[in-house]
Amino acid sequence: MLYPIDNGIREVKDLSGIWNFRVDERDEGKKQQWYSQKLEQTMPMAVPASYNDITTEASIRDHIGDVWYERSFYIPASWSDRRIILRVGSATHHAVMWVNGQEAARHKGGFLPFEADITDQIVRGAENRVTIAVNNELDWTCLPSGEIKTYEDAEGRYPEGYKTQETFFDFYNYSGLHRPVKLYTTPKNYIRDITVTTAIQGTSGIVQYQCEISGKHSKVVVRLMDAEGNQVGETEGIHGQLTVEQAKLWEPGRGYLYSLAVETFNEQGQIEDCYQQPVGIRTVRVEGKQFFINNKPFYFKGFGKHEDSDARGRGLDEAINLKDFNLLKWIGANSFRTAHYPYSEELMRLADREGLVVIDEVPAVGMCFWSETNTVFREDRVNEKTLSHHLQAIQDMIARDKNHPCVVMWSIANEAATNEEAAVPYFTKVVEVTRKQDPSRPITIVQTMWPSVDRIGGLVDVICINKYFGWYSDHGKLSLIERHMDRELLGWYERYGKPVIISEYGADTIAGFHQIPPVAFSEEFQSEYLNEFHKSFDKHDFVIGEHVWAFADFATKQGLTRVIGNRKGIFTRQRQPKAAAFKLQQRWKSEHPKW
CATH class of the missing domain: 2.60.120.260 (Galactose-binding domain-like)
Known part of the structure; x- marks a missing residue:
């Protein structure tokens, strides 16, 4: 699209x-x-x-x-x-x-x-x-999933027709x-769609394109322009390729963009339609223990984040997007995941321009009860109707975002019950459709299960895991984090032999709360908490990334464990830094063997 x-x-x-x-x-x-x-x-x-x-x-x-x-x-x-x-x-x-x-x-x-x-x-x-x-309203046929709970109360404790929306995800x-x-x-005869893929051969860039044209046309002319407006290639036809000598590559931190100008002409030789598609020449691949962008090993440094701000909620805010990107660059981040849904096209175009790497995630969140006895993949919950919508969402997301050079990987779900037997045929189909729709990018699924019970990791290219040792388990026990994380990472790698990204780890922190020795919810605790995880990450050569949860505090439904929202942000909801921001900046901007 x-x-x-x-x-x-x-x-x-x-x-x-x-x-x-x-x-x-x-x-x-x-x-x-x-x-x-x-x-x-x-x-x-x-x-x-x-x-x-x-x-x-x-x-x-x-x-x-x-x-x-x-x-x-x-x-x-x-x-x-x-x-x-x-x-x-x-x-x-x-x-x-x-x-x-x-x-x-x-x-x-x-x-x-x-x-x-x-x-x-x-x-x-x-x-x-x-x-x-x-x-x-959300139900089990939707992404995200949910339930509408109605109350029929003969004793009159609830008003007539009272209902609540049950959600199984931690954002408002x-x-x-x-x-x-x-x-x-558009003209009546118009350019319906353009698909671009790129490759690198030596110092040359290869731009392959495929156009869909609606209506009659006599000729299609395709020109490639560099960022300065100079033409660097021209060809004709609805599909083909252009070679750019001494190509300037789209790279993390340097979002160089070409423009693919497609023009259609009628039988009289007059131009009917034109469209300028931004193009970043870059390659991505997973090989062995590493993730490569432009044949260079890449280590993901950044965050999971949300589209979330005061008053506007999830509404597009260009100023907030720019502020966030400036903070990402200030702290030394090079990437983020669109947790837990595709973000706005405007933000994706900005990531292209700014050279920020994106893991693009479909809104398949809330498909887990973290219980061995309370199953999710069953006829009255995640079923064929859910799968149908899931596949449509995947196809629509790829159709929208396929040409963004910033997008280097598709995430097909977050924290699903991948331990359940019925999850295997479900996600086998999701992976099949994703690969068919876009064979050029790797696929991941964000995991929360133990590697010993997971059934899905063999389907994807990169293992992403969310872990909160010292927070949701062994709460406050900083000394246990490194030990637990080592066991977790080795378990995943020994089972699947694939590179691992820690896609979430973090602790709720109230800005302005301080205590030494550190205790939970203090800024000192958040800093020490992250440091204990990093000790483990740095030991293992198959760990290819760390995304802290979360970039900024964000709104959630009301709950006993949420103090006006989720406070795991490294920045406040108003985009002001907590103490951990300076610790992360020191780490991510330092000389380090992994990057």
């Missing part, structure tokens, strides 16, 4: 801003066809943003079910005789979209875009109206239109 761009042929109109908004308190909007006319009894709501933290009402923050968004727009006169596409960057987690009262699209999945051709639904020269019903179920809603145009 191509990202909407402005150029000499295509135009984009951003509908971000203040929309009309209404909470569907009694689940009656669809039955009463609220989309058939202008919404009534509305309040203003920002798009993109989560709606949960913007008002002062707990009933809105905690609402389960539909909410409604609406705004009007006009089509410029210059858009005559053009295809007009309405695109939603994300809607968490289910959405139905109407234009002028006519249904235009339905979508399931809260972290990937969807769009509709509305050319025949709009009225030119007059006001048009887009209405979107967004539903945040922010809801709404989290990414921009855009109108864009």
Whole structure:
């Protein structure tokens, strides 16, 4: 799926801003066809943003079910005789979209875009109206997974119709239109998609491309431009390759980008459509105990993180993205994982530009109860419907992110019950579809089980593990961390013989809490805690990365173990450093055998 761009042929109109908004308190909007006319009894709501933290009402923050968004727009006169596409960057987690009262699209999945051709639904020269019903309910057919719990209480302890959303993941179920809603145009005969892969031969870069063109065309011209705007290659056809002599490679910390300009021409020799696709020339592979980028061993230094900030929630915030990237560079990080869902396209494009390496993760989180007796992969929980949605999410994520040089690996799930027998056919199918969709990148699954009970590690290329010794087990016992971590790492490597990334390790820390000797929740404890893990990592040559959990404090549902959110951040939610940030900076910016 191509990202909407402005150029000499295509135009984009951003509908971000203040929309009309209404909470569907009694689940009656669809039955009463609220989309058939202008919404009534509305309040203003920002798009993109989560709606949960913007008002002062707990009933809105905690609402389960539909909410409604609406705004009007006009089509410029210059858009005559053009295809007009309405695109939603994300809607968490289910959405139905109407234009002028006519249904235009339905979508399931809260972290990937969807769009509709509305050319025949709009009225030119007059006001048009887009209405979107967004539903945040999660069940076992969704990613992430969840359950709606209803209360039938004869004793009257709960109000009639009372329900709660049960989630099995540790981040707040922010809801709404989290990414921009855009109108864009294409010609009637247009470039539908472009797929780019790259290779390196000596000092030359090889750019292979495949175009999908809709409608008739007489010629396709493809030009490759360097970052300075100089043409470095040209060819014709819907597929082919270009060779760049003395190529400048996309490398960690140096995100050099070329531009692949694709142009289509009609029978009269006139240009019909064009699209400029950023291209980073780089290779990735896993071999033996190492991960290679451009044939150089790469060690992952960075974080798991969230799209999460004050007031805006999970909504796109370009300023926050820039701040985060500046902090990542300041601390010496070179990578992050999109825990636990695909992040915004805008952030991915920024990672391309800034040279930050990304492990891209599908939103398969919450598929584990950490119990040998309470199974997850069974008919009434994770089943064929879940798998169908999982495969669709994988395919959509790859379709969106396949051309990003920053993406070096696909993560197919986080902390699933990989000890269960039924998980084997499930993830065998997920891996099969992922490899077929994109054979150019390695695959991982983020594990939490012990290696002795895991059944899935043989399917993937890299072992990622989340471990919290000294926190969720042997709480506060810093002296045991190195010993436990050594056993864990050796267990994984001895079983599968594959390189290992520690994709999560961390301790909740309240900024400003200090104590010597260190105790849990103090800043001193967090620093010593990380140091004990690092002693283990540095011993083992098959360890190829460390991602601290988490980059910054983030919102979670209320709970006895959460003090207004998860406090494992190295930075506060306001992006201010805790003491451990300086310890990590010292480690990651030092001379070290692993990097």
